[in-house]
Amino acid sequence: MIEKRNKQTTVVMGHGGETVNVLLAGLHSHEWKVRETSREGLESLGELALFPLIDLLNDPDWHVRWEAAKALQSIPDPRAAPALLRSLRDSRFGVRWLAAEALVALKEGALGPLLDALVHQGDSLWLRRGAHRVLRRLTDELHLPEVSENLKPVLTALESLEPSATVGIAAQDALADLQRRGVIERTHWPQEEGATSEPPATRSR
Numbered sequence: 001m002i003e004k005r006n007k008q009t010t011v012v013m014g015h016g017g018e019t020v021n022v023l024l025a026g027l028h029s030h031e032w033k034v035r036e037t038s039r040e041g042l043e044s045l046g047e048l049a050l051f052p053l054i055d056l057l058n059d060p061d062w063h064v065r066w067e068a069a070k071a072l073q074s075i076p077d078p079r080a081a082p083a084l085l086r087s088l089r090d091s092r093f094g095v096r097w098l099a100a101e102a103l104v105a106l107k108e109g110a111l112g113p114l115l116d117a118l119v120h121q122g123d124s125l126w127l128r129r130g131a132h133r134v135l136r137r138l139t140d141e142l143h144l145p146e147v148s149e150n151l152k153p154v155l156t157a158l159e160s161l162e163p164s165a166t167v168g169i170a171a172q173d174a175l176a177d178l179q180r181r182g183v184i185e186r187t188h189w190p191q192e193e194g195a196t197s198e199p200p201a202t203r204s205r
Contacts, residue, residue, distance in 0.1 A: 020045060024052055027067045039067045043074040050075055054083045057099075062092045069098035076102070078109035085117045088130030100130045104137045111138070111147070112184040115154070118171035123164045132158040147183060150174045 019041070026038025042049040049071070056068035069087055072080050080102065087099035103110040114131055121127055135155055139148045157163055157170040178184040 020049055020052060023049070024056070027056065027064050028061065032063075035063065035067050039071045043071050046075055047077065050077055050080065054080050057083045057087050062090075062095060065090060065095045066092065066098060069095055069102055073098060073102040073105050076105040076107075076109070078106055078113070081106060081110055081113035085113060085127070089124055089126040096126060096130055100133050103130075103134045104141070107138065107142060108144075108147075108183065110134060111178065112175065112187070115171045115175040115178075115184075118154070119168050119175065122168040122171065128158055128163055128167060144183075146181060147178065150177050150183075 023038045023041045023045075026034050026041075029035050029038070042053060053068045053071050053075070056064050057072075059065050059068070065087070069084070072084065084099045084102050088096055088103075090096050090099065103114065114134060117127060118131055132155065135151050135158070139151050139155070142148070151174060153170045154167065154174050157167040160166055175184065179186050
């Protein structure tokens with residue numbers, strides 16, 4: 001399979017490529033039922049649809065972004081994490097909500113990229129709100145005491161009166177400790193490029 005990517009679109013060539021492109025076009029339909037059927041078809045293709053869906057998180061049409069985030073919830077893959085983190089700052093609440101759900105579906109795979117994003121972009125109110133929801137859910141669902149213990153200071157910082165001043169340090173400490181324990185691999189998580197739709201007024205606190 002050959003993947004050809006650019007900023008506007010992704011063309012998947014080879015087996016199943018025509019099917020992917022037809023379903024991607026369906027996500028741009030004005031009829032919700034067509035979008036839903038197309039999304040479900042992409043979900044059934046799994047990894048074959050991963051990169052096209054990641055690209056669609058940047059689509060100008062919020063309906064398309066919503067469908068892409070919803071589909072990625074059913075195709076949990078850590079490679080989608082940077083784009084999903086950016087979608088936590090989408091202008092549409094529904095897109096932000098589904099991006100958080102897709103990150104929860106990544107389980108441990110979301111921890112490294114999410115903590116790293118809080119270290120570098122902790123002044124974003126929408127990111128902090130989404131991160132709080134994801135980390136709270138993961139703390140409840142992973143049932144890993146050592147992970148929960150490391151995440152407590154981060155959650156405390158996110159719930160504080162001045163989270164932008166403390167969350168970066170708490171996230172950095174948690175990330176370093178989880179890497180030391182081998183829960184998270186020592187790697188670099190790329191920050192998604194491009195401006196988000198988050199208004200400047202919502203940044204910091």
